Amino acid sequence: MTAIPLFHVLVLSSLLFTIGFTGVVARKNTLFILMSLEVMLNAVGVAFIGAGSAWQQADGQVMFILILTLAAAEVAVGLALLIRMQKKYRSLDIDLLNKMKG
Amino acid sequence: MLLASLPFYPLISFILLIVFAKRLSWHVASFISVGAMAIAALVSMRLVLELSAMPDSVMTANLWHWFNLVTKQGSSDVNMSFYLDGLSAVMICVVTGIGFLIHLFAAAYMKDDANFTRFMAYMNLFIVAMLVLVLADNLVLLYLGWEGVGLCSFLLIGFWYHEKANVLAARKAFIVTRIGDTSMAIGLLLLFNSFGQLNIEALSSLLQQIGSSGTGFSTEQLNDIYWIALLLLGGAVGKSAQLPLQTWLPDAMAGPTPVSALIHAATMVTAGVYLIARMHHLFMFSPEVMTYVAWLGAITLLLAGFAALAQTDIKRVLAYSTMSQIGYMMLALGAGAWSAGVFHLMTHAFFKALLFLTAGAVILALHHQQDLFKMGGLLKKLPVESALFVVGLVCLMALPGTSGFFSKEAIIAQLWSSNTAGPALWWCAIIGAFITSIYSCRLFFLAFLGNKRYRTGLVVEKANLMRSALVVLAMLSLFGGLISLDLSQVFQSARASISFENEPSWLHSVAIATPFFGILFAWYYFKNYRLTKGQDDYVLSASTHSFAVFCRNGLGFDSLYKRLFILPYTWLAKLNRNDIVDKTLMSSAWYIGLWHDVMTMIQNGSLRWYLAAFGLSILVLVGVTIL
Numbered sequence A: 001m002t003a004i005p006l007f008h009v010l011v012l013s014s015l016l017f018t019i020g021f022t023g024v025v026a027r028k029n030t031l032f033i034l035m036s037l038e039v040m041l042n043a044v045g046v047a048f049i050g051a052g053s054a055w056q057q058a059d060g061q062v063m064f065i066l067i068l069t070l071a072a073a074e075v076a077v078g079l080a081l082l083i084r085m086q087k088k089y090r091s092l093d094i095d096l097l098n099k100m101k102g
Numbered sequence B: 001m002l003l004a005s006l007p008f009y010p011l012i013s014f015i016l017l018i019v020f021a022k023r024l025s026w027h028v029a030s031f032i033s034v035g036a037m038a039i040a041a042l043v044s045m046r047l048v049l050e051l052s053a054m055p056d057s058v059m060t061a062n063l064w065h066w067f068n069l070v071t072k073q074g075s076s077d078v079n080m081s082f083y084l085d086g087l088s089a090v091m092i093c094v095v096t097g098i099g100f101l102i103h104l105f106a107a108a109y110m111k112d113d114a115n116f117t118r119f120m121a122y123m124n125l126f127i128v129a130m131l132v133l134v135l136a137d138n139l140v141l142l143y144l145g146w147e148g149v150g151l152c153s154f155l156l157i158g159f160w161y162h163e164k165a166n167v168l169a170a171r172k173a174f175i176v177t178r179i180g181d182t183s184m185a186i187g188l189l190l191l192f193n194s195f196g197q198l199n200i201e202a203l204s205s206l207l208q209q210i211g212s213s214g215t216g217f218s219t220e221q222l223n224d225i226y227w228i229a230l231l232l233l234g235g236a237v238g239k240s241a242q243l244p245l246q247t248w249l250p251d252a253m254a255g256p257t258p259v260s261a262l263i264h265a266a267t268m269v270t271a272g273v274y275l276i277a278r279m280h281h282l283f284m285f286s287p288e289v290m291t292y293v294a295w296l297g298a299i300t301l302l303l304a305g306f307a308a309l310a311q312t313d314i315k316r317v318l319a320y321s322t323m324s325q326i327g328y329m330m331l332a333l334g335a336g337a338w339s340a341g342v343f344h345l346m347t348h349a350f351f352k353a354l355l356f357l358t359a360g361a362v363i364l365a366l367h368h369q370q371d372l373f374k375m376g377g378l379l380k381k382l383p384v385e386s387a388l389f390v391v392g393l394v395c396l397m398a399l400p401g402t403s404g405f406f407s408k409e410a411i412i413a414q415l416w417s418s419n420t421a422g423p424a425l426w427w428c429a430i431i432g433a434f435i436t437s438i439y440s441c442r443l444f445f446l447a448f449l450g451n452k453r454y455r456t457g458l459v460v461e462k463a464n465l466m467r468s469a470l471v472v473l474a475m476l477s478l479f480g481g482l483i484s485l486d487l488s489q490v491f492q493s494a495r496a497s498i499s500f501e502n503e504p505s506w507l508h509s510v511a512i513a514t515p516f517f518g519i520l521f522a523w524y525y526f527k528n529y530r531l532t533k534g535q536d537d538y539v540l541s542a543s544t545h546s547f548a549v550f551c552r553n554g555l556g557f558d559s560l561y562k563r564l565f566i567l568p569y570t571w572l573a574k575l576n577r578n579d580i581v582d583k584t585l586m587s588s589a590w591y592i593g594l595w596h597d598v599m600t601m602i603q604n605g606s607l608r609w610y611l612a613a614f615g616l617s618i619l620v621l622v623g624v625t626i627l
Helices: A006-026 A030-055 A059-089 B008-023 B026-053 B086-109 B116-135 B139-157 B164-195 B200-212 B219-239 B248-254 B257-266 B268-278 B280-284 B287-310 B314-334 B338-365 B383-397 B403-415 B423-448 B464-482 B507-525 B546-552 B557-575 B580-602 B607-626
Strands: B059-071 B074-084
Touching: A006 A030, A006 B607, A030 A059, B008 B026, B008 B116, B026 B059, B026 B086, B026 B116, B059 B164, B074 B086, B074 B116, B074 B139, B074 B200, B086 B116, B086 B257, B086 B268, B086 B338, B086 B464, B116 B139, B116 B257, B116 B268, B139 B164, B139 B200, B139 B219, B139 B248, B139 B257, B139 B268, B164 B200, B164 B219, B164 B248, B200 B280, B219 B268, B219 B280, B219 B287, B248 B257, B248 B314, B257 B268, B257 B314, B257 B338, B268 B280, B268 B314, B268 B338, B280 B287, B287 B314, B287 B423, B287 B546, B314 B338, B314 B403, B314 B423, B338 B383, B338 B403, B338 B464, B383 B403, B383 B423, B383 B464, B383 B507, B403 B423, B403 B464, B403 B507, B423 B507
Parallel strands: none
Antiparallel strands: B059 B074
């Protein structure tokens, strides 16, 4: 089994991160924004795993499990907020939430 | 202490009047203001009595420490403290004594004015400022009083501010005297810079000490003294309405008549004379400036005399005659006849206050008619006022026996042999006296003799308050010359050795006879002013000869200044209508406003925009770190 070089892992991770970020910025639907956020978190996770395997350390995987837990908690809260938003505005358009401007 | 309390009587009255204003009835308001002045006058008398008992004729009172000035030569305390010697004693007597009589008159004169309390309050404040001016023991305090009288003058000239002309006159007086004040302020700074001292006493002893020491003054110091004296003279010229800053005084007659009497005849305009007399130690060491003072006085007294000859307004005649009489005082100071100058200041205060107040009574009787050519024949209708006016005019002409005679002769007698004056100035003074008696006669003929030329009936007021003040002033004018003024202690250092040996013997007789020649000349020259013509609707009009008009307009100084200063200034102001400096300053405000707009635009509340900005800035940060 040939080891995947760290560089490739990082490129993949960056790509995923950029895709996720673009999704967050470009999407109007809050559900999709949450999904894009998940992509970004996973991109970071990939980077951790890659780094952990490259240096033969367990820390990378420990970190990934922490990120997963965080993502689960965040999704729980995020979905709860989505339900509230749907009830209040009958829509999931993020641009409706612009009341806090200067 | 009595001395320290002196300015506080009018001050308390001022505060009471200004606080309670229109809630006070005429009786209460006039009781407070006139009463305060009466107390101040009594206190001044008492102080003078105490002063004469003092061995060195000096009293001081220290109220509080004001501030401290530090220079390379050491430090100098500037205190709120008063200094009373012979000179300031004369001044406080004039200020409070004449001030009291004028307040008494004003209480009756201004009785029907809606703003009576405000008027009396300003008058009181003026007395406060004047007392501070004459009692100050240092030049900073003197300057405070100096500016104070300027302020009160402004307030009182513009007292009837509903008329634009009055406001303009007030503004003119303020600005023109401010020019002199600026020069004086620079003089004070220069003085402090070169001698490190602003206390008048200490300064005079310092000057004496340097002057009498073996080395004397260095050239640099003499140069400094020259400039200081010249700049102080500038201040005096502004306040005392001398050439070239005299234009404000005739216009200042826009104020109520008691103001003209109090400020523009008896007290404020003499502040300049007082300043020079007070700083005589300094002026003594600069004979050139003394000569300038004498010449300025002489030219002013002649020009003002010519201007007075052609006026049609009774108050303006008196205003020009004030300028001319102050010219005499300046001439005396310039010639080194210090006590004669101060003596003339005192007697002039008596008779000019009398003249102004009597003129005020006449004006009041004629329903505020001030035009001489619409008076006439008042001698029979207003016998008391006429008699009082004659007393004033006789003193002004300096006929023998009156107070004006003693003081004016004292001045003229010292001119011929003075080191800083001379025969030329003596002749100026004689011609001035000649003109004085001509315009006095003209004034009397026009107002009191000849045909009745007014249309309305007379309001003959039986105001005893006014009459009593006038009678006291008339007594003072007639017999004030007998007051022996001993200022030798103040001016002891100044007693220069004048030898009267080379004088021709006819000097005194000429000086005494001149006013009579003037009367004789006027008697024939102004014949048609004095004779009663047959027809009843006889109309007399002022001469329209171009020279007479030129004199009437103050010898063209107003238009000259308008050409020289006002028009270029307004031209510049118009040119810079969109104020460049202001625009430059406002650009910073515009810049801040711009950023305000940008910042509010950024806070648009859109989450995705924030996020995008966030991501972009991280990119930039990382990029900058890597590169």
